[in-house]
Amino acid sequence: MNVIVNGEARDLPAGASVADAVAAVTAAPSGVAAALNDEVVTRSAWAATPLREADRLEVLTAVQGG
Amino acid sequence: MTDTGADPLVIAGEEFGSRLIMGTGGAPSMHVLREALTASGTELTTVAMRRVDPSARGSVLDVLAACGIRVLPNTAGCFTAGEAVLTAKLAREALGTNWVKLEVIADEHTLLPDPVELLDAAEQLVADGFVVLPYTSDDPVLARRLEQAGCAAVMPLGSPIGSGLGIRNPHNIELIVERADVPVILDAGLGTASDAALAMELGCDAVLLATAVTRAQSPATMAAAMRHAVEAGRLARRAGRIPMRRYAQASSPFEGLASGRANL
Secondary structure: OEEEEOOEEEEOOOOOEHHHHHHHHOOOOOOEEEEEOOEEEOHHHOOOOEOOOOOEEEEEEEEEOO | OOOOOOOOEEEOOEEEOOOEEEOOOOOOOHHHHHHHHHHHOOOEEEEEEEEOOOOOOOOHHHHHHHHOOEEEEEOOOOOOHHHHHHHHHHHHHHHOOOEEEEOOEOOOOOOOEOHHHHHHHHHHHHHOOOEEEEEEOOOHHHHHHHHHOOOOOEEEOOOOOOOOOOOOOHHHHHHHHHHOOOOEEEEOOOOOHHHHHHHHHOOOOEEEEOHHHHOOOOHHHHHHHHHHHHHHHHHHHHHOOOOOOOOOOOOOOOOOOOOOHHHO
């Protein structure tokens, strides 16, 4: 299954969740948020939210700015 | 009697002892950033939200936590209300705060706010329960509209972000201050300490700056200068400055002068 994580195509096993995709890009235990197809998914719902082919997932954190 | 006692900045019912809000962009290292933030005395500091970088070393969040500084996420880099609203929601989820410095810019060349998108985003975020602190043009009408939309403060620019040009339209800043019932925070364009002092003398409630400190030759030294400038400007505002006069007004009496030419 191909999903777009932070703008890059990733091949994830069928049935992969938002939690799986986040874990593929960061190990940070906090300070991270995810949006699936432009909708925020709360951290507590990551594991129970399945990904589908061609989904777009954005995984953001705080950086220096402003 | 001097009037130099406690004078907290109050935003949305929350008190801050410092009237200097810092940004974190542009610092050459986390170590330099930490030194500068400590020297500034700030209690509220902005961060941006970006895609996670697996190669990143050290987190700005760790620096803020170690310094006991409250984090204020921004929506820097957003060009539309939709992008800004999504970024604010991601920040709320990631950082556990419903405060947001709302930034919706019109183009990369000037980084000036897009007033139409800004007001749209502010209305959406206020309706969603955010404490919205909008970075806005120095336009008294737009500032008023943002306040009416429920923003917790208005943050007019002095001049374009990172330009160091100071406050290009002090008259507009005064007009915004006169009409605002929420804190006015001078945001963007400050270059050096006198700019920050002027902002406070004009009646702003606080100053938000980043580049002036983080890209100074000695960031921590400039941070200390800004801290003193904000405090000095605030005190001068509270003290009530003398009116400007066209001609001199002697500060020494003319009566009782020694006999001299006057008797010739």
